[in-house]
Amino acid sequence: MVGRAAPGLGWDRVRxxxxxxxxxxxxxxxxxxxxxxxxxxxxxRENLTNVARQIASNAVLALGQLLVVVTAGIDLSVGSxxxxxxxxxxxxxxxxxxxxxxxxxxxALGAGVGAANGLALTRLHLPxxxxxxxxxLNVARGATYLLSGGVPISGLSPEVRWLGSADLTVxxxxxxxxxxxxxxxxxxxxxxxxxxxxxxxxxxxxxxALGGNPRAAQYAGIDTARLLxxxxxxxxxxxxxxxxxxxxxxxxxxxxxxxxxxLDSIAAVxxxxxxxxxxxxxxxxxxxxxxxxxxxxxxxxxxxxSVFWQQVFIGLIILLAVYVDVLRRRAAQLES
Numbered sequence: 520m521v522g523r524a525a526p527g528l529g530w531d532r533v534r535x536x537x538x539x540x541x542x543x544x545x546x547x548x549x550x551x552x553x554x555x556x557x558x559x560x561x562x563x564r565e566n567l568t569n570v571a572r573q574i575a576s577n578a579v580l581a582l583g584q585l586l587v588v589v590t591a592g593i594d595l596s597v598g599s600x601x602x603x604x605x606x607x608x609x610x611x612x613x614x615x616x617x618x619x620x621x622x623x624x625x626x627a628l629g630a631g632v633g634a635a636n637g638l639a640l641t642r643l644h645l646p647x648x649x650x651x652x653x654x655x656l657n658v659a660r661g662a663t664y665l666l667s668g669g670v671p672i673s674g675l676s677p678e679v680r681w682l683g684s685a686d687l688t689v690x691x692x693x694x695x696x697x698x699x700x701x702x703x704x705x706x707x708x709x710x711x712x713x714x715x716x717x718x719x720x721x722x723x724x725x726x727x728a729l730g731g732n733p734r735a736a737q738y739a740g741i742d743t744a745r746l747l748x749x750x751x752x753x754x755x756x757x758x759x760x761x762x763x764x765x766x767x768x769x770x771x772x773x774x775x776x777x778x779x780x781x782l783d784s785i786a787a788v789x790x791x792x793x794x795x796x797x798x799x800x801x802x803x804x805x806x807x808x809x810x811x812x813x814x815x816x817x818x819x820x821x822x823x824x825s826v827f828w829q830q831v832f833i834g835l836i837i838l839l840a841v842y843v844d845v846l847r848r849r850a851a852q853l854e855s
């Protein structure tokens with residue numbers, strides 16, 4: 520039973536590929552519709568580069584959220600942890616720390632908060648990740664306000680900003696010259712590493728087994744407590760990376776950063792084909808889910824749709840995605 524929980528074998532792999540094809544068709548359809556609605560603004564190099572830069576932080580958050588959701592958990596704290604890591608990054612930079620040390624401190628802080636989440640579940644035996652991460656959400660947000668004094672911290676050094684603001688120009692000096700954000704390349708590298716981790720390593724396969732059938736995973740000798748702590752550490756560290764990318768893009772850390780970002784990350788994960796019930800989901804699908812979220816926000820902004828209505832649309836999308844997940848689970852139960 521443990522082996523069946525991991526994707527990449529037989530029919531599970533075929534279904535995952537078909538799901539990604541469906542998502543790719545959705546992306547292409549959205550591009551076509553937005554191009555028709557905003558022909559002068561959407562399909563331009565400047566706007567597409569802007570979309571790639573904007574989706575970077577949410578895509579990194581979503582990758583961490585995927586690791587948690589695969590184990591049938593959830594991390595509500597990722598947005599607040601991202602904001603806290605941004606603040607620590609800015610304060611370290613202002614204190615004269617070297618750029619590399621400031622960046623490392625931000626990511627390490629995220630990993631530390633993630634470890635606290637994991638230990639709360641495995642050592643304190645809290646009944647559900649919702650409770651532990653909801654508590655951490657409030658602690659991290661409060662700490663962000665305390666450290667920042669409730670005001671933005673701007674003026675980051677160019678070295679600290681580089682990952683979130685710099686571009687790599689391909690085909691320079693030609694009509695095809697295009698700027699690719701470094702932050703987007705970071706996302707691609709992280710998703711590549713995430714795919715290898717989940718598909719090609721025993722630990723990754725154990726995560727699917729844990730989410731698919733926790734009791735069977737324990738009977739198979741898998742150290743489920745260690746896995747849960749690892750998952751939340753990785754999720755927290757990725758929230759730190761997301762904070763680094765966002766701080767670099769906006770050249771500041773602000774105390775409200777990341778409010779609601781956990782919902783966007785959850786939406787990307789569920790749209791990407793992962794299941795709240797655990798045991799299913801791929802980085803490729805979640806990446807497309809993050810792209811869909813980014814295209815949706817960009818299109819609504821180009822059409823001057825109020826940010827309040829944008830929240831309504833995103834909430835409805837989350838509701839629809841979860842309902843589709845429930846239908847998929849029912850269909851799988853009928854097949855078995």
